[in-house]
Amino acid sequence: MSISLREKKRELLRSTIEKTAVALVLEHGYDNVTVDMICDAALASQRTFFNYFGSKEAAILGPAPADPDPQIAENFIHHPQGDVLSDLTRMMAAVLADHGDVDMTLWTDRRTIIRSNPQLLKAQAERFGDKDEELVALVLRRLEVQHGGPGTPDDRLGDQARLIVNLWWGITHHAMKLWSQAAAADHAPDPQQIIDDLLILLDKIKEA
Structure with a gap:
């Protein structure tokens, strides 16, 4: 468009x-x-x-974390491409891609400011806490679909969903670190290549 x-x-x-x-x-x-x-x-x-x-x-x-497009979210829930953690990584990468390139200098400067200011740290934590709950709910819906819907005898699906989202945040942190390192070395970061490499790494970890 x-x-x-x-x-x-x-x-x-x-x-x-x-x-x-x-x-x-x-x-x-x-x-x-x-x-x-x-x-x-x-x-x-x-x-x-x-x-x-x-x-x-x-x-x-800066802008609050974006929400996935409803159709992308529905595909994540009902049409898996792989395991839930890899698919969550793919989905959120698609969300970032839909919102343009990341200005790494601006991102780094913001991080420097936020880390040095308790008020901003608290505000950012609240923002990401809200996003955390949204993602947990989305992952839980997928797990429920896979296990027969709400009310499944497995009463720990909520715990699984929260752990999966926490793991995804770790992956995101690692991806941004790789992006920052590439930018610092004057290499134009390739977001898709970073995501592809992370997904390969995830597969290797799951096989270990």
């Missing part, structure tokens, strides 16, 4: 504002940067800033 010129301009302005906010916070510290400072540096109005982000905190944290 093509993107209109107006949408491109909106996305460019949004990107300019968030990059400006992150750069200012890196230079001056989170508590010393105001929305006025960000707007002045980004040549944007406060109205535009709040339409895009709602708060300084949101501008620094």
